[in-house]
Amino acid sequence: MRSETSQSSAHGAHGYQSTPHVQSSAVHLPAPPPRLQRPRASTLVILAVVLGLALHGLYRMDIDYARLLRGPENIWDFVTGAIPPNTERFSTLSEAMLETVEIALIGTVIGVVLSVPAALLAAQNTTPFLPLAYAMRFVLTTLRAIPDLVWALIFVMAVGLGPLAGILAIAVDVLGFAGRFFAERIEEVERGPIDALRSTGAGGIAVVVDAVLPAAFASFTATSLYCVEKSIRGATVLGMVGAGGIGGELTTAFNVRQFDTALLIILMILAVVLLAEQLSSMVRRRMLGADQLTRAV
Template sequence: MTHPSTEAAMRTPPAAEGRPAAPPRSKPPRWSTSVIVVLLLGLAVNGLIRMDISIERLFRAPENVWRFLSGAFPPDAQRFPNFAEAMLETIEIALIGTIIGVVLSVPAALLAAQNTTPWKPLAHAVRFVLTSLRAIPDLVWALIFVMAVGLGPLAGILAIAVDVIGFAGRFFAERIEEVERGPIDALRSTGANEISIVVGAVLPASFASFTATSLYCLEKSIRGATVLGMVGAGGIGGELTTAFSLRQFDTAFAIILMILVVVLLAEQLSAMVRRRMLGADQLTRAV
């Protein structure tokens, strides 16, 4: 009597000599996947119909862009001192908000990390709070704080701080959970309490990652602070909104160039600090 595996081998055509066996046929997608794809396509088609997206509007776009560019050159720098003062306010809003957010993110991350939280349900609760803070855009936070504390830089600082807590708190918590157990267990074996373990093992091992994330938050906050000014949260955004409202495209373009320069300088500063921390050898390509 022939063994079943032998019969299956006899029915399977052998691969040509020197060639790999043919791959198995792709399986049909599951019904749930098909339903999701059909649903997404339906939403996309419905959106195209409801949003009045037409070819005529797309063809008019180059003409409108050319009108903006022709009116933007040369940039108007007559009010440069006022713009520089507003840009400085934007940088200060971003810096203060980022510092507050980063400082508050550290204890939040320690409570959210599974290996440092004093109570597991507390970690889940803090993670839910961080996710909620991160899910709401910073522009919405700015509108909320403008209503709460009034127009001005304070609303922008609070909006930036809340946004940074939600963003940095998550990455800080994930980095804390990746810390090696060796130094932690070594300190715990000596009878050290939880605070000593955090200060002596967890934070030193996470410091480089914390710094890189904080610098990225600062870059992100500078870009975000320019937008927050458009809703009355202080900074250069208010000047940009006024210029576009009055169709002063040369003034608006001068402000855009100033924002571009500041953001590029912030990125270069972040890269320089990162190189200093990691060292030139770490960033050199391996041969």
């Protein structure tokens, strides 16, 4: 018995020694991040083409670089002529600034209201049939691709000078911008509530009102507030082509070299835009906090 035990122990020891644990000395390094990897040949070709087109454009436009050297002198003339700003026409310019804000707000409201049905038709989960969704997305893309300044020129030609042209230009621009984001948010709505309502026999309008719009309301509001900021900035420029607002006053001030009046207008625009951004951010933060609280409950 002792001999068998000793043989078994010896055999076990011998077997353990005959199969030692070998650790691999190879070290597997992680792949470098994409920004450190060598660019592909196609990427280099594209960069070369873009650089070549840019250089060709500089050559073709025949830019007078001597004018660039005179730039600092002209800027200094503007600064010395603009400081201090002229406040004699503050009341008149305030009315023009108020008109600019009104153009932006009215145009944004019209654009947002039109964006909701347009988005419902463009979203694949709410459209009556798929080809209509593709057609509506094409329309929204077209509206968004054309700058608001071009829309202002079109509507100035159509309805004449004044704030109406600016309102229509803002409304169309917001429709193209907000309609796209509204449609994407509608498509992200969870299918559960929609399918549950449809299983009870609810119609399409009931599904939209009771399931789709409540789920997308917070996103719709955030996008709409951003559209207000965007529209106020855009409305200040639309006046330069006769679409109402303070932009026309700014163009006139520069044309007659009243730089002190131009500086006052710029400061007014800056103050209104910053105020709109702060109010919009505050409302979005409050809505986001309320939405998170609702989800937690």
